[in-house]
Amino acid sequence: METEPAVPHHNAPAAGSKLGVHYAQCFGCGDEQEAGLHLQSTVGEGRTVHSQFTVTEAHQGAPGLAHGGLLACAFDEALGATVGNLLRKPAVTGRLETDFRRPVPVGSILYIAATLDGTAGRKIYVSADGRLDAEDGPIAVRARGLFVMVGLEHFTTHGDPEALEKFREAARNNREDWNINP
Numbered sequence: 001m002e003t004e005p006a007v008p009h010h011n012a013p014a015a016g017s018k019l020g021v022h023y024a025q026c027f028g029c030g031d032e033q034e035a036g037l038h039l040q041s042t043v044g045e046g047r048t049v050h051s052q053f054t055v056t057e058a059h060q061g062a063p064g065l066a067h068g069g070l071l072a073c074a075f076d077e078a079l080g081a082t083v084g085n086l087l088r089k090p091a092v093t094g095r096l097e098t099d100f101r102r103p104v105p106v107g108s109i110l111y112i113a114a115t116l117d118g119t120a121g122r123k124i125y126v127s128a129d130g131r132l133d134a135e136d137g138p139i140a141v142r143a144r145g146l147f148v149m150v151g152l153e154h155f156t157t158h159g160d161p162e163a164l165e166k167f168r169e170a171a172r173n174n175r176e177d178w179n180i181n182p
């Protein structure tokens with residue numbers, strides 16, 4: 001199947017919109033996860049989303065340095081937020097590749113710029129660069145992801161239906177519409 005350009009949903013948030021927490025318990029963005037990454041994201045121009053993540057002592061691997069797995073988590077979240085908010089269709093990570101180019105010290109801010117690269121049927125291709133301490137800082141991490149669109153039953157079958165209902169209620173209160181039938 002040919003890859004086509006990804007077209008943002010007509011109700012996708014406009015450039016400049018700050019994206020809220022999608023789920024309070026999410027390790028990537030949730031505000032009820034004390035040691036979580038607390039990623040904050042804003043929609044950029046075109047098919048981009050910009051996210052920031054401050055590396056704390058809770059995120060160490062080697063002393064004073066971010067753990068690579070947590071950096072991969074930050075990219076999973078940033079790429080997932082890009083897919084979910086721009087396409088507004090439920091999708092899960094099928095594949096995530098990360099290149100770690102520079103060490104990321106505790107106290108750094110990682111500036112992650114993610115772009116929707118294309119779609120092929122249910123597959124969504126997305127990639128991101130993470131720069132150290134400034135939007136034009138040196139690239140520390142690069143990632144490419146393949147997300148796969150799923151129906152809502154993916155979450156009701158495998159996840160926690162009660163928590164999912166609260167999530168949907170919050171989305172309804174925010175008047176967010178999801179296309180749940182990719």
Ligand SMILES: CCCCCCCCCCCCCC(=O)SCCNC(=O)CCNC(=O)[C@H](O)C(C)(C)COP(=O)(O)OP(=O)(O)OC[C@H]1O[C@@H](n2cnc3c(N)ncnc32)[C@H](O)[C@@H]1OP(=O)(O)O
Nearest residue numbers: 022076077080081084085092093094095123146148150176
């Ligand atoms: C309001 C909006 C707010 C939104 C905010 C949201 C923010 C969210 C932030 C959250 C961030 C965190 C996000 C997370 O952390 S999501 C959590 C981590 N991910 C998962 O748990 C997913 C687990 N995997 C699965 O459930 C299934 O394997 C899926 C659903 C992915 C596919 O199983 P399914 O049976 O349904 O489909 P299929 O197997 O026929 O595959 C379909 C197509 O895909 C291709 N394929 C599949 N896998 C791979 C692979 N690894 N490499 C290359 N290709 C792969 C496959 O070849 C096929 O292609 P084709 O043959 O058609 O060409």
